[in-house]
Amino acid sequence: MPDSANKTIGEFVAEDYRTAAVFERHGIDFCCGGQVPLAQACREKGVDPEQILSGIEAVKNEPVKRGENYAAWELPFLADYIVNTHHVWLKENDPTITAYTRKIAQVHGAHHPEVIEIATLFEKIATDMDAHLREEEEVFFPAVKRAATARKAGQMPAPEDRETIKKCLEQLRREHEEVGEAIHKIRHLANDYAIPSDVCNTFMVTYQKLQEFEEDLHKHVHLENNIFFPKAAQL
Ligand SMILES: [Fe+2]
Ligand SMILES: [Fe+2]
Structure with a gap:
């Protein structure tokens, strides 16, 4: 114990x-x-x-x-898995959730001022995530893939790839923390996503979508922070 x-x-x-x-x-x-x-x-x-x-x-x-069995997967495969599941989900859903939060802020903001703050917070999450995903897909994952391939062939990864990985790890972890805090704040403002009695279906769907977003984010960030990043740091 x-x-x-x-x-x-x-x-x-x-x-x-x-x-x-x-x-x-x-x-x-x-x-x-x-x-x-x-x-x-x-x-x-x-x-x-x-x-x-x-x-x-x-x-x-x-x-x-x-x-x-994610922990047993090789890094290039895990990177592709993360992109094809979580990144694709975010790209498909972020614009919809942004539009919905904006709409309920307009319609229900007067009686439920918390949704105005939620809309602002989510808009920032969506913008930040867009840049975050791009950094992972265009810079970080390719460097990790090259380094992993070199290691597998018994070679030392290129110094510039190791440098990129080190720099990205710090930045990406920090961004995960920021988005995690923002979505916790949204949950708090939304009173754990309890639906008020005087609202429309869009309101309900928005809260359900936000919950789905949070769930997906937890799994996504877990795969990166706890499995992918520690292994990438060893390259
Ligand atoms: Fe990611
Ligand atoms: Fe990430």
């Missing part, structure tokens, strides 16, 4: 993604705030660590689906 208590939430989740569900159930942040040790996270949330550990034991005893 003392050993597990010092392990960070991110480490648990990197080892086995299914443990994320246990942390989520107890309101423990496994994504952007995942760098804290289990004991500390439990203290902050007033949760018994033994309860978490037995939950982790339980999910670990279920057989792993081969298609979800």
Whole structure:
């Protein structure tokens, strides 16, 4: 137990993604705030660590689906997976969510001023994410792929690729934290996405979409922060 208590939430989740569900159930942040040790996270949330550990034991005893064993994938494959699932989802959905949040701010802003702030926050998230995804797809992932290919062939990666990776890692982590904070703020403003009784369907759909965005972001950032980045840092 003392050993597990010092392990960070991110480490648990990197080892086995299914443990994320246990942390989520107890309101423990496994994504952007995942760098804290289990004991500390439990203290902050007033949760018994033994309860978490037995939950982790339980999910670990279920057989792993081969298609979800992200930690075992090679970096180029994981990069493509992230782009084809999470980046594609964001590119498809961000413009819609931006338009919806704007619309409900116009229609319901007078009675629900929080949606005006939500629209402003999401607009910034969408703009920032656009640049973030571009940086990953055009600069960071290609450098990682070249470096991984060199390593596989028993060669040293090019110094400029190693330099790019180092610089990007710092910047991308910082951006993950910023977007994580912004979406937490939205959840707070939206009162955990409880739908008020006097609103239209667009309002409801917007809140559902925002929740979907948050869920997708948690998984996306987890794959990068806890699995992809530590491996890329070793190249
Ligand atoms: Fe990404
Ligand atoms: Fe990212």
